[in-house]
Amino acid sequence: MIELYDTTLRDGTQREGVSFSTEDKLNITKKLAAAGIDYVEGGWPGSNPKDIEYFRKVRELELENTKIAAFGSTRRPGIKADDDMNLRAIVDSGADVATIFGKSWPLHVKEALKTSLDENIKMVASSIEYLKARGMEVFFDAEHFFDGYKSDSDYSIQVLQAAAEAGADCLVLCDTNGGSTPDEIGSIVRVVKDKVSADIGIHTHNDAELAVANSLVAVREGAVQVQGTINGYGERCGNANLSSLIPNLQLKYGYQVVTAEQLKRLTATSRYVSETANLLPPAHMAYVGESAFAHKGGIHVSAVLKNASTYEHEDPETFGNQRRVLVSELSGKSNLRYKAEELGIELNDQNENLQEVLKKIKELEHQGYYFEGAEASLKLLLERARGEYEKLFSLESVRILTDKKETNDPNSEATIKVLVNGERVHTAAEGDGPVNALDKALRKALVKFYPEIKEIALVDYKVRVLNGQDGTAAKVRVLIETGNGDETWGTVGVSTNIIEASWQALVDSIQYGIKFKASKEAV
Known part of the structure; x- marks a missing residue:
């Protein structure tokens, strides 16, 4: 052994x-x-x-x-x-x-x-x-x-x-x-x-x-x-x-x-x-890399579609990877079913939304989303596709101001309007930075309706630039780790605007926390 x-x-x-x-x-x-x-x-x-x-x-x-x-x-x-x-x-x-x-x-x-x-x-x-x-x-x-x-x-x-x-x-x-x-x-x-x-x-x-x-x-x-x-x-x-x-x-x-x-x-x-680790997954790594079973050459693709063993030394699904055809990517139904089962969601080939979910995930990943470190966002996405997602609040508007004086550290203030159960809530909060201020303002607006939000706290926040050649206009991916004292969950957002990407990840983290974790319900 x-x-x-x-x-x-x-x-x-x-x-x-x-x-x-x-x-x-x-x-x-x-x-x-x-x-x-x-x-x-x-x-x-x-x-x-x-x-x-x-x-x-x-x-x-x-x-x-x-x-x-x-x-x-x-x-x-x-x-x-x-x-x-x-x-x-x-x-x-x-x-x-x-x-x-x-x-x-x-x-x-x-x-x-x-x-x-x-x-x-x-x-x-x-x-x-x-x-x-x-x-x-x-x-x-x-x-x-x-x-x-x-x-x-x-x-x-x-x-x-x-x-x-x-x-x-x-x-x-x-x-x-x-x-x-x-x-x-x-x-x-x-x-x-x-x-x-x-x-x-x-x-x-x-x-x-x-x-x-x-x-x-x-x-x-x-x-x-x-x-x-x-x-x-x-x-x-x-x-x-x-x-x-x-x-x-x-x-x-x-x-x-x-x-x-x-x-x-x-x-x-x-x-x-x-x-x-906030590192790009090595695409060309053996067995687990995104490109490990990617096929681009026409002769290769034709042969693989007839018999995968012609150009693959192992079945990629054996270790949780999937085959990719770079011209027209093959579906990953088995991978999605496996992940859904791990998250406690039942999917099968007869599910009318399965193909729609696959298409949506591929579109999002093309935009820069990545769900391996953000399983809470993935679970919410699957629930939306199955029609079982209950939106706890919706945003009307948000404004963030940052004040910086030469002799002082910058100070940020977020003003937010949200609709909760048909009621408009307008509130504001200050924070050490724009995301911190946004987080505080949103929590302040929701705590009356969802007091369990007090159990939920942001644990980690990571930003990755996805296309650095675009300089300060580059698209970014934000990963947020949130916890309730017992366990943590990850959410993701992507945008050319770091505040928008942060908002996406923040909303998912709070929605998921209130629905699944504040009550200590298992995933």
């Missing part, structure tokens, strides 16, 4: 430009668990308030068979494990699993740690013993292992043997600089398997564009745990990409790493993480 270990929330955030809020991390954790990930590395407890909050809140999530891992280093040189604040923080996190990294390359021991080779081995052993004594499952990440092995194989093996003897549950061999090749990885893993009596894991980086290949070779040579990140996010050139590793392991090598239903969630998970 191969274990899947995800480090998107820690290693993935080391990618330039990526930062997740606590709510982002919790939502991604739920997606990873639903996709069948065995271990989710939540971060480095004690290093910052965000990770401390994450480990406190993640205990409240129901994650089925997924375990949460806390990351950290071995104890510092010259002190006891009991006195090391980093190790204490790992235990205090409440995580089931501790993943600690230690040096296995003499260069790093001498130059980075400024300690002796013997002391480094003692640091590894005593840290693992400390954590095991407190009932934790412990993984030891042998940092820079492959470079260390190529420099001094005897010492690198001694480090692993000390970790195994101390009780480590898995020894994870790390290609931290990402410069090793598959033949090197394979031969070294074979030696390790012969000399160390413990489970072996693999953690590779993509600096030579070989992270996925190196991970697969390691598994073929006996590694039982694969570490990586969704979409390969990570520092420099990134980490091994679980979005391609998972289907490769399951479909090409025959390892049963997830269920068929979990595998079908892979594309949605990949795109959700992209949207949450």
